[in-house]
Amino acid sequence: MPRLAASLIFSHTSLAAQVDLVRTLEAAGFDRVFFGEAWREPVVPMAAALGNTSSVGIGSAISQIFPVNPVVTAQQVAQLDELGPGRVSVGLGVGASFVVERWFGIPFERPLQRAREFTEVLRGVLASPEEGPFSYDGQLFSVRKYRLPFTDKAPHVPIHLAAVGPRMQALAGEVADGVVIGALHSDRTMEQTLKWLRAGAGKRGRRVDDLHIWYYLACCVSADPDRARALARRSLVYLAQYPHYHAVYAAEGFGEISARIAELVRAKDMEKAEQTVTDEMVERFAVAGTVDECRAQLRRYSDYPGTPVLHLIPFRISEDEVRESFHLAAELAR
Template identity: 30%
Template sequence: MTHHTERDVHLPVAAQPSVDSIVDYTQTAENLGYECAWLPETWGRDAVTALAVMAERTDEIDVGSSILNTYSRSPALLGQTAATLQEVSEGRFRLGLGPSGPIVIENWHGIEYGNPLRRTRETVEIVKRVLSGESVDYDGDDFDLSGFRLRCDAPEETPPVEVTGMGPKAVELAGRFADGWHGLMLTPDGMRDRLEDLERGADLGDRDPDDVQVTFGMNCCVLEDAERARELARQHTAFYVGGMGTFYRDSLVRQGYDQAEEIYDAWQEGDRERALEALDDDLLDELCAAGDAETARENMARYEEIDGVDAIAVSFPRGARPGEISETMEALAPDGD
């Protein structure tokens, strides 16, 4: 390995019994040596409140949103939120943004999805101006702001503004405008391809690509019962490819896995068994770190060895029970390598 790769944790996306349980996972991650605890926001608890509690009840671990969508809050409010969470965390906050997808944005938030790339770029630009403490004058296609600035002091240390993205243009945008990029559902070769997109974006923005923090969110499950671990990871992956819009399907097809079409079609037809069968062991091992500890660490190491990947975020299958999440977190903790 030619470079140090951070180990983060991406807290469970599935509903948790309480905010306290989310905090417990964060404290466990801190004790195990993880560098950042990323919290998603879907259609359960809002992430901002939970992140504030996480920050208050930890001391060293960074806390970040992965992701807050760019539609349900205005860019100015996202900037205010980032400034406030940076204050509460005493400089440990990282703002992760992304457009999410039309299923969530239109069916849950009731907002037209529009142009996600443009919306993300303008949001990043406005958030950075808000965090500078200067007057925000912005004339964009989606947003037109003038005459206001933060009423409180701007953060002494500006929190990074990072974005998600799966397609070439989205990753290029991250390289051009953002402080970091979060990738997921990528094979090692797919990750290398997207890093080329990020470098191209950095060149367009006259930036050093090394200044863009690259975090790969990897679905992980390590259990004494290795077969259950693999089945949980398989079910999770098939759900995302088949049931969460077309982004994940298209990403895998772009990487040369035409079987993603079969997974998607079978899931849409309600044939879960055929969808799971189409997601074979080879593809599972290309995308996930699942099974026994040795196999999982070997799969994770393939990403850690990629030049340009700065952090691996350990994430968990949506069907994993609390004890299985803890077992996985402990098995893949950085202090245990």
Template identity: 30%
Template sequence: MRLGLQLGYWGAQPPHAAVPMIQEAESIGFDAVFTAESWGSDAFTPLAWWGSQTQRVRLGTAVVQLSARTAASTAMTALTMDHLSNGRHILGLGVSGPQVVEGWYGQPFAKPLQRTREYVGVIRKVLAREAAVINDGAQIRLPYDGPGATGLGKPLKSITHPLRADLPIWLGSEGPKNVAMTAEIADGWLAIYYAPRLAGMYDEWLDEGFAREGARRSRADFEVAAHCPVVITDDPATELAKLKPATAWYIGGMGAPGMNFHERVYRRMGYDSAVDEISSLFQAGKRAEAVAAVPDEMVAECAIVGNLEEVRAGIKRWEQAGVTMLLITVRDLDQLRLMAPLVEG
């Protein structure tokens, strides 16, 4: 199984050690590095800036939010990144949620699966560069002919020839319908809060997509990249406690009440009562209590924490569950350097 480094999105300030982290990851044999975005830093700019300091690792987004850019704009950025990196770009996309889509980007959130399908379709048309891009969809119309249109819109074909028509597109998806569509139309799945014990359920969702007429890939050439905090330590209890604030935030604050996709992931794992308590406390402004309500096992299921041999065994377990790339979040450069034996096997 390959390892990828997830740098994520920025907090209040840019991270200080990103370039050394990326260079160390490349040096010890990581396959890829990824950046993300929420409602602050964007994903593409750091990826290009930091990625220019590398030679081999693939450079991916996990994820770029669909509503932040038109499909054509994302295709332009992706083909530019692919040229600048000599064919190392992975375009990871995700729909985000209604709070961000409607509150930050000012776009409607309805029918996210339909929007994703059309969005990916337009990007593939741009990258194929076989004809001027036309899309007569319910979500994306090219040329635009809706309210306010001048009627002068013209179908266009990219001036720049893409380096690869098959630039890999991975989708961040969480629910059964979205994961099935990911297997149908994408080259990889960016799984968040993946639990190896539920591999059979994930396989059912993926297999439904692979079986659809016109499916792009099969299990044999499809990538499953699972986000996973990895910590090598002799004090796992302390390290699990450090991961709980992020878990509480995603369950209680990263989504609207009644439409929080991250919360639903944990409910599928069987943590209904814990999710109810965490959500209630978080929404009441009791964040410390919400963090304290996160059970150890809820964090441990979606992370690998322990000594080197325990971590090695954990990685093997995730690989046996069907994960082809472990997308690791690492605290610092020293912790990253401890990962070297894991890459070596």
């Protein structure tokens, strides 16, 4: 069995209930629990989890970089590391263009350059307690002699980039400590990811083995295996709405089906969209069933590099069912 991580993305679930779930996953031996930025920002849940656990890693996956400043992000990261020394990681991503522009009112421009500079500024500010005041002249960001004022030691926090396309994956290999890849992948797409990570790492004289890979897996665990597979279908429907995931579906031979699913979603015919997801798609892209069935399915990934991140998006799924699935998923790591 590979090591396991989990991604929690909740809207209505209280922080107390989220912390309780993190404790369950920690006790089961999960390697890391990530908080995603969707309906909640991740910093407060991370702080709550760090303050109520003792060993499990806590990370963001993913924090959006368009609506925030990297100096402020460095302050947040350093304080999180103060709460849980050595347990924090930060995952950065550009987000979706329609989210950035619709919700935050920011033009979605030069995402690759922004990701590069944001990472460089974040790393430089985190190093400033030991290396001295940090200055930076970039195309998008400028910093003049800033030093973290509340610590004398540089927080050593891994920085991961969310990367689906080849250029962002190459950038992750060049400037980050690891990569968070999307929720749809295969042996072929993983080979392509390693190729681009290797190309980026080579620019800095590093090896791909120096990077950590986190790959998301749609996962639903239930005492009722049919229910688990039905809910997994809903996560696969959700992913079909995004162009980059449609491209993966298409590359794996499901392009026509994915396009049909997206069309049905736009028409708000969700039930038919779910029915259009084939059993083969569930088997290829998700882990779903009873604890024993999911444990057997996870062994398919034993030769994958990196760590699987189990997730279940509350898309037409109650958050009660999502939490129940994760409590059962804790058994997978035992």
